[in-house]
Amino acid sequence: MRAPGELYAIIRTAKLKSSVAGSEMSGKHGTPPQCIDDAADHELRLKPIPNADPSKLSSNRLLIFVDGRCEDLDFEEAKHRGLLRHDLFRSLVVDRLASAGIPIQAVRSDQVLAQQVMVSASHEFFLSTKASDPELPVAGLSIDDRYVRWRRDSVDFLRKRFGDRVVAIVEHLDELTPHLTAVVVPLVEKAVKAPGRASKGKPAAPIAWRLSAFDVFNKKTLDHLWTEYGDAMKGHGLRRPPHRSMVTSTDVKEFYTAVADAAGTAEKLEKTLAFSLPPVEGRVFAESATKYRDRAGLAVEQWRQEIAELLRTLHCQAKAVEHLRKRETELRRALREADERRSVEEQKHLELQRQHDAMRVMTTDIVAARVLETLEIPLVVENPQILRADLADGRVVRTSSKGFSITGPSPKDCVAGRGAVELLMALFRSTATDAFKLCVACFGEAGIGAIHAWTHRRFAGRISQEDIHLLATRLKPHKAKAATDRISPGQQDVPEDRQLKQPGEDVDR
Template identity: 25%
Template sequence: MLTTTPAAHVAHAIIRIEKIKTRQGIGQRQAHNDRSKYTPNADESRSHLNQEYLNTENQAIVKLVDKRMEAAGLGKPKEGAVLCVEVLITAGPKAEIWQRDKQTGEAADMRGSEWEKETLAWAKREWGDNLVAMKLHQDEKTPHFQCFVVPILGKGGGLAGEVNLENSKGARLSARDMFSPQTLSQLQTDFAEAMQPFGLERGIKGSRAEHKTMRQMYALGGEKAAEIAPLVEPIEPQPFVLATPPRSLFGKGLEEWRAKQQEEINAEIARQVEAANKRLGTVGAVAVAASGAAEESERSRTWAGDSLQKADAARNEAKNAQDEVKKEASQAQAERERHAAELDKVLLQVAQGALPADLLQRGQDLVAQQMDDLRQAWPVPAALRVQAEQAEKAGDYGLVAELRYGKVLEAEQQVALCREQVQVTPAGRALIAELEEADRKALAEAQKQVEAQQAAETREKERVAEQERLAREQAAEQARAQRAAQEQAVQEEEARKTQQAATDAAAAKNETAERPQDAGSWEQNPQAGAFPTQIIDQPSQDKDEEIDWY
């Protein structure tokens, strides 16, 4: 009897792609992505758990694709080219990272989780600027990311776009190369390695398993019971008859025969297990489809019920609005008929030459009110223009724009409306002429004031210029006087020096003339060998006073 041990469940890292060739297709995928159209397998009560990470302003993804191509220097893509690739990133529904509620089976909120952060970082590393939108969906059974990638390769093509493209001369759009079988296999491997910390593994490399779409899974639910029933019947084990070994075998020959028989036994066991697994896989898929179909049916019924209630409410609201419109139309028609009757009565009285006094007074009051309105509105535009000029001089350009392109235009429109109302009467036309004449006089007076101010400014400029000229002349005269004084001082100093020199020369001459003759003789013959003496004939004040010798 053969016994097997159930293998532990292995959660796989899952990444799938879908190529989109048309702009309409991109729009449809975005409508599904942001839930702007009905999504059968989405739970509206969990839609608040969805989150966008890149296209946070919810721009049209078509425009984001166009911007990415323009940034890469690409022109209009060829007809039939893949414009964008939608990438699904998730894990198996039984993965432990979902931390499902034991009662409801709902996955935990993955926002802020390490799985969310690592997946987002991995996608940015892998596709760089080619990744234009990435959203986490948590309103379906299993949380997953949906990414939109522009398949640009070569120079400017992002991180993934540079792999194995040494001969590339520039950026180009090619989903065939970016998501080829080889690059897809490597993509699966790289993503699985990034997901290993979360207990996720790569699927079987080189597996030929075909992934069924949701539509195909739902189609399985339509199988007839008669076709499914044989698949769930118990499998009768098929006995394997072991051949009798020939008596001539012994030693090494017997071992070889035994190994061959064992290989045949294992092959038979594998065949039966594969057949059982195939039947169980089909039944499981049908069960999943049936469960999904039932859940979808319930959601559809709920959605249909809500839609019917909304439709009934809309019909009631429309009926009420229609009744209200009919009522208002009826009241308006009655009011028009009443005014028409009153007008006929007035016209009849006018034709008879008898205008009602109350009507006449009402008309006069109306004309007077319209004329007052015109008087009040007439000066407003000019006043606002003056304020705008003052604001412009003060540098308040925001106020300038508000006045000139807002309030001034509104004031002019108000004046035009009032003017149109009053000009139908002689008094109104006279008022308009009076206001226009006042404007002309005010303009002429303003022009005179401007001219007078300009003349005053001119005179002031001339006065200032004359003062400056006189100041310059006075400064020049002072400079000349100062220079003359300096020159005179120099001359006086030279004269003083000359006079002093003459005085010194005369004094020296006098001193020479007053010296004794002997001294002069000695000076003439200094070699005589005797010193001349001079006896001073002067009474001595002291008998013992010595006589000075010279």
């Protein structure tokens, strides 16, 4: 449950469909979907709402977004213009889909047409210091500059987060806690999948608008949505509720039900305790003392029975309140432990992130073009993918995103490779040890990373001839011979640290 004194920024979502089957109303996986027309009836107050005050209906407002324009209307003006109707949300969604090139006939009957996004805050955030002010739309609420700023920032957040996908926002001030409910069309730009199996010869699929609630409102994006709204409301003293908090709507309903029952019982007890003897009928001597005593005794006995029944009710409710208090204590303890675990996990995540960044630096190679620039060897653009450098001894170095190749007067000068170490070995005709020293001297920690990358490619990624023979003994004879023949004779006798690829070889394999 919420810790005392903490105010939370609240955001919830619900799916809106053209029609809803009975099996979808169970809500086993979150808020069950609603029919878009039923949602319009509820939001626009076209049907009775038990927890809304009908006398405050005019304080509600309707914001409609069409072609980048926003119309901010109160319910009276919206009703006068004929906007408070059963199919308002459906028509706005259909128009938005049409502007994106999606006809309503192309939408499946069970597909999500729109998503309701409700934003609010803890009830205490809206309370006024004058809880009995009759001028307020809802008793106890403070519709002041703070609320106006919260409303403005919340609308700005929804429009910035979802853009022109927002077609309407309804502001409700006739309920216990003010809130804004937006209708969002889940449009995304995706590649249109062509029929049949994909092949290399087929052109890339075109990009078009698609209706996909899963891409816009999935588990990951909803978690980010909670965080983003909490960050946007920090200036109002609100924050995001803890991750995976254990409070549920059932706990809240049980609590408020117990409070309401206790209040009703207390009022009934107060009326019952205001006991008085029945008046004497007629004149003083019109009723005998015996008859009056019997009648008064009957009234007293009935009063005692009512008191006993109320005491039993109070006893049961006291037990229920005690149970709820224990439950609240357990939830607070669990919430505190969850926050502690989350802090520990965040620290572990940060430490792992630092280690990952360090390892990435330590295992990242240096491209050949950067090596040549560091050695102050001029480069020219041979074509958009290849850079060229002419050396003083007649050799030519060409670099690309895949590696480098060197050509020269002698066949021994023609080599190809990848990374800083191999390039330094080829340029200076040096050993791997000398290339290591030069790499560290020129690039520091980045040079150490290049050495690690070279070591990984040369040793961890290779299989010796003996290993292939060992594996080949477990294969069929013709497969064993094919596996052994894959080793070129030139590679068998050359030391491994000096084995450079010939020009034209794929340096990425």
